Amino acid sequence: MTVVRPRELGQRLLHSSLAEALAFPHGVDRYVELVRPLLVKREVRAEVTAVRHQTPKSVTLTLRPNDNWHGLRAGQSLGLAVDIDGVRHTRSYSPAGSQRAAGELELTVSTHPEGRVSRHLRDHARPGMVVGLTDATGDFVLPEPRPERVLLISGGSGITPVMAMLRTLCDEGSARDIGFLNYARSAAFALYGRELDELAARHAGLRVARGFTRGAGAPLAGRFCRDHLRAVADDHGSAATFVCGPPALIDAVRAVWAADGLPEPAVETFTPPALAFDTDAAEGVVSFTASGRETPNTGLPLLEQAEDAGLSPEFGCRMGICNTCSCRKTSGAVRNVLTGEVSTADDDVVRICVSVPVGDVALAL
Amino acid sequence: MSTSAPTLTPDQIEAFGDELDAIRARVVADLGARDAEYITGVIRAQRGLEVAGRGLLMLGILPPAWLAGTTALALSKILDNMEIGHNVMHGQYDWMKDARLNGKTFEWDTACPGDQWRHSHNYMHHTHTNIVGKDRDIGYGVLRMSEDQRWNPYYLGNPLYAALLATFFQYGVALHDLEAERLVTGETSLADKRELLGEIWRKVRGQTLKDYALFPLLSGPSLPFALAGNATANLARNLWSFTIIFCGHFPDGTHEFTEEEAADETRGQWYYRQLLGSANLTGGKLFHIMSGNLSHQIEHHLFPDLPAHRYAEIATEVREICERYGIPYNAGPLHRQFGSVVRKIAKLALPPLPRLGGSRRNSETASHQLAAAA
Numbered sequence: 001m002t003v004v005r006p007r008e009l010g011q012r013l014l015h016s017s018l019a020e021a022l023a024f025p026h027g028v029d030r031y032v033e034l035v036r037p038l039l040v041k042r043e044v045r046a047e048v049t050a051v052r053h054q055t056p057k058s059v060t061l062t063l064r065p066n067d068n069w070h071g072l073r074a075g076q077s078l079g080l081a082v083d084i085d086g087v088r089h090t091r092s093y094s095p096a097g098s099q100r101a102a103g104e105l106e107l108t109v110s111t112h113p114e115g116r117v118s119r120h121l122r123d124h125a126r127p128g129m130v131v132g133l134t135d136a137t138g139d140f141v142l143p144e145p146r147p148e149r150v151l152l153i154s155g156g157s158g159i160t161p162v163m164a165m166l167r168t169l170c171d172e173g174s175a176r177d178i179g180f181l182n183y184a185r186s187a188a189f190a191l192y193g194r195e196l197d198e199l200a201a202r203h204a205g206l207r208v209a210r211g212f213t214r215g216a217g218a219p220l221a222g223r224f225c226r227d228h229l230r231a232v233a234d235d236h237g238s239a240a241t242f243v244c245g246p247p248a249l250i251d252a253v254r255a256v257w258a259a260d261g262l263p264e265p266a267v268e269t270f271t272p273p274a275l276a277f278d279t280d281a282a283e284g285v286v287s288f289t290a291s292g293r294e295t296p297n298t299g300l301p302l303l304e305q306a307e308d309a310g311l312s313p314e315f316g317c318r319m320g321i322c323n324t325c326s327c328r329k330t331s332g333a334v335r336n337v338l339t340g341e342v343s344t345a346d347d348d349v350v351r352i353c354v355s356v357p358v359g360d361v362a363l364a365l
Numbered sequence: 366m367s368t369s370a371p372t373l374t375p376d377q378i379e380a381f382g383d384e385l386d387a388i389r390a391r392v393v394a395d396l397g398a399r400d401a402e403y404i405t406g407v408i409r410a411q412r413g414l415e416v417a418g419r420g421l422l423m424l425g426i427l428p429p430a431w432l433a434g435t436t437a438l439a440l441s442k443i444l445d446n447m448e449i450g451h452n453v454m455h456g457q458y459d460w461m462k463d464a465r466l467n468g469k470t471f472e473w474d475t476a477c478p479g480d481q482w483r484h485s486h487n488y489m490h491h492t493h494t495n496i497v498g499k500d501r502d503i504g505y506g507v508l509r510m511s512e513d514q515r516w517n518p519y520y521l522g523n524p525l526y527a528a529l530l531a532t533f534f535q536y537g538v539a540l541h542d543l544e545a546e547r548l549v550t551g552e553t554s555l556a557d558k559r560e561l562l563g564e565i566w567r568k569v570r571g572q573t574l575k576d577y578a579l580f581p582l583l584s585g586p587s588l589p590f591a592l593a594g595n596a597t598a599n600l601a602r603n604l605w606s607f608t609i610i611f612c613g614h615f616p617d618g619t620h621e622f623t624e625e626e627a628a629d630e631t632r633g634q635w636y637y638r639q640l641l642g643s644a645n646l647t648g649g650k651l652f653h654i655m656s657g658n659l660s661h662q663i664e665h666h667l668f669p670d671l672p673a674h675r676y677a678e679i680a681t682e683v684r685e686i687c688e689r690y691g692i693p694y695n696a697g698p699l700h701r702q703f704g705s706v707v708r709k710i711a712k713l714a715l716p717p718l719p720r721l722g723g724s725r726r727n728s729e730t731a732s733h734q735l736a737a738a739a
Contacts, residue, residue: 022579024571025472030465031412086401088462290469312462 015041037130038066044133046105051125054108054191058157059122060096063105065133072136074099074164075242075268079316079324080107081132084120090134090324091117092317094244094268096160096192098167108191110157134316137323140242140268141165146174147240151233153224153253155183155213155245157270159191162244170203179232179239180208183224183249186215207232224252241265277301277337277356284359289330291365302327302334302352306365313352313365320354327352332361371691373637382633384686388679389668396460400672404458404466407448407654415441415474418598419580425590438598440655443605445474447657452673454483459670468670475602476539478568481561485542491669495614495621495642502614503621505530505537506546509713511621516716523714534603539565605655608703609646613662615709616644616702618695639666640687645680645696652699653677663694 004012013019019028029040038045046069050062072078072095081090097106111118142150142165150169152162159182169175184190190210200208209231211220220228229236236256243253243265250267257265282299288311295309303325306313316324320338326349333344334355342358343350352363373381414437421434450473452458458466472479485501493499497513504510508527509520530537542561547553555562576595584591620641627638646652646660653660654674661676664683668676687694 018579021571021574024575025474025568031416034409034412083401083461083463085397086399086461087397312459314462 011039014039038064040066040068042068044068044070044135046131046133048125048127048129048131049104050127053122055189057122057189058108058110058191059118059125060106060108061121061125063107063131063133064103065105069133070135072099072105073141074168075141075161076136076138077161077321078105078136079132079134080117081134082117082120084116088132089117089120090132090314090316092321094138094140094161094164094270096163096167098164098171100168100171108157108160108163110191134324138268138321140244140266142168142242143240146172148175149177149179149233149235149239150175151179151181151229151236151239151241151265153181153241153243153245153249153265155224155249156185156189157191158245158249158268160244161268162242163192163195165242166199166206170199170206176205177233177239178203178206179229179236180206181211181220181224181228181232182208183211183213183245186212187217188215224249226256229256236260237262242267244268244270246271282357284332284357284361286357287360287362288365289362297357297359297361299356301337302350302355302357302361302363305357306352306363311365315353318353320351323351325351325353328364330362330364333358334361373690373692375631377690378633378637379631380633381686381690381692382631382636385636385667385683386632388682389671392668392671392675392679393460396672400458400674401461403674404449404453404672407444411441411444411449414438414444418594422580422591422594423584423587425584425587425594431590431594435594435597435601438594439601442474442598442602443655446602446606447609447659448654448673449473449657450475450479451486451657451659454479455487456670457672474572476535476565476569476572477541478539478564481542481564482538487669491666493627494639494666495619496624496627497621498624499627501541501544502610505541506544507537508710510615510709512713512717513621513623514713516713521714523710527710531604531607532600534607535599536569539569608699609656609659611706612646612699612702613644613659614642615706616695616697617705617709618693619644636667637692639663640692640694642666643695644702645694646702647696647698650677663696 014028014032023031029042032039032041038047044065046063046065048061049064052060054060075094077092077094079090080093081088083089093107093109095105096108097104109118109121111122140161146169150165152166154162162180166178166180169178180196182190182196190212193210196208196210200206209220209228210218211222211224211228212218213223220231233239237260241253241257243250244267247269250269253265254267257263277299279299282297284297285294286297286302286305286309287294288306288309291311293309293311295305298305298308300308303313303315303318313327314324318325320336329343329346329348329350331346333342334350335342335358336351336355338354343355418434418436418438418441421430421437424430425434450471453466453471454468454473456468459468464470469483470479490500490502495503497503497511504514507530509516509523543558543565544553548555548558576599577592580595581588581591622638622642630638640663643662643666645663646656648660658673658676659665661673661680664676664680665673667683668679684694684696
């Protein structure tokens with residue numbers, strides 16, 4: 001005989017079709033969430049269980065996601081939603097914890113002067129706070145099976161996805177040699193110093209080196225260069241390499257790899273690339289079919305054109321990563337400004353934050 | 366009893382419109398945590414009343430529990446339909462970017478499917494307010510509420526139809542988009558409305574199952590009392606919402622318009638028509654909340670997508686602007702406004718009396734002024 005625990009029984013009842021019929025038309029979640037916000041059946045939410053400040057310009061949150069969380073692979077990013085002044089804001093963050101740490105996520109959020117969400121989290125996040133999550137996405141992940149040699153290079157807030165990879169590899173004991181090269185502006189801005197020292201002490205194959213681009217006290221001086229690689233890898237060409245950081249760091253690493261005739265390393269950046277839009281040559285009309293609105297094409301990304309037309313499409317990263325804004329294009333052609341790829345097929349789903357119309361376009365918005 | 370509207374020059378009408386636009390812009394810029402807390406607070410209160418009401422009705426065999434449960438459930442349905450549903454579905458809280466409060470997807474605790482309401486109310490009624498022949502809220506296709514609707518013997522039943530509509534208001538609203546009067550005249554056929562009927566059926570089925578089957582069945586020995594409690598709560602909500610809604614556009618002094626008059630309106634003229642076609646109810650804070658702030662029908666018709674709890678705050682200013690332009694601002698207590706609606710329903714049951722030359726219909730005064738201003 002199976003024993004049904006009271007908690008399970010309660011959940012089964014709440015998720016039953018009888019409960020839905022009784023809660024018609026609002027749905028059970030709209031009642032349950034007023035008492036237990038994490039117990040909702042459909043949405044992914046998480047409770048903040050711990051808050052710490054590694055540096056004055058960052059906050060590190062430990063989150064406990066609810067049962068609707070599907071998990072993630074180290075290196076992927078997720079969307080985090082918070083309400084600020086009554087308005088829901090969603091931003092993409094790459095968790096820094098090991099993917100083996102079940103039922104727990106760790107986010108380190110670096111603040112920017114203009115960053116509304118990051119500053120809000122730094123100043124107001126407290127244990128008990130409930131945030132919304134979206135499923136993890138992204139292909140900046142460790143391959144399966146794990147490579148024998150891994151090289152992780154990061155700068156600034158870009159440390160988070162490679163920290164997740166490092167912690168995962170250490171938990172698994174899977175890679176033989178791991179090099180971890182990290183750049184911070186100065187000691188005051190360096191994230192995960194203590195954790196890295198502890199990991200290096202415990203794992204014989206792990207070599208960690210840090211550089212401060214604007215301060216003294218680090219073993220490595222200045223910005224990334226070929227010489228720095230020697231501190232963490234004997235033969236960087238044989239290691240599976242992952243780079244996350246500002247575009248300048250990525251370009252510098254790519255240049256070394258290209259000079260050595262090596263294949264491109266896997267890269268990710270959190271800084272939106274400076275995109276040039278040809279607004280003068282723009283032609284055609286953008287129609288939003290669900291709302292019945294139309295606007296002459298300005299040549300800007302469709303998300304901005306939709307907002308200028310008074311619509312409020314959902315969005316997250318606004319740089320083509322998180323997929324929150326993706327939307328069905330019912331007709332017309334759009335160009336992805338990141339890849340240059342042109343989508344001409346009707347009913348293609350496009351990321352409107354990085355798609356500009358090529359002539360007339362109709363979107364299901 | 367008609368209040369005549371002033372003659373405004375086109376420049377004055379546009380200046381008047383600009384002043385209203387400025388109010389709107391100011392409120393939009395100020396939207397924030399206060400508005401979000403307000404609507405979530407109302408939702409919390411509504412859900413609390415609903416759960417309490419349904420819980421108490423399970424003990425409905427005890428008279429005090431029945432009375433308290435029925436009252437709580439009636440209040441819950443009124444809040445759900447008026448201050449929450451009607452207002453959220455106008456998109457008043459879309460700026461929060463919260464999917465649960467999105468105007469395009471919200472559903473409410475009444476027979477009418479949200480999508481049909483969005484069409485018949487947000488679009489038809491709010492765009493074509495008080496235009497005879499276009500605004501189907503004038504009499505809901507059943508009543509004669511304007512002298513511009515041609516009389517025929519069917520309208521002798523006007524008071525009876527009104528009483529029936531009030532009693533079964535949620536179903537009247539649900540069938541609104543079916544345009545029953547056009548089915549009768551053969552302009553449309555049931556086949557055209559198949560999809561609409563399917564939506565109505567699914568919504569009515571869900572509502573009926575919950576109110577009249579599942580909750581009563583869960584009440585054991587209190588079954589008949591729970592059934593009666595649900596019926597009474599629905600009836601109370603029907604009568605209340607009918608009363609408030611009919612006070613919005615039909616009290617003495619509100620004007621109707623013809624399609625020609627409203628053609629090619631400027632924004633200023635649109636505001637002017639909304640103002641002349643709407644009437645407010647005066648009362649206390651709780652009264653305004655329980656009427657979904659439709660007691661501020663004038664402000665609601667000027668700014669249908671501003672959070673309704675803001676109407677009271679801007680009403681003084683709107684009234685002051687109207688006074689400056691000499692535009693009548695129709696406001697009065699419930700008993701007076703509803704009294705005049707009841708008189709109108711009774712009076713319009715009868716054919717117009719033959720008049721001697723020179724007398725004018727109520728609406729013409731305003732209509733001609735609007736045309737003059739155009």
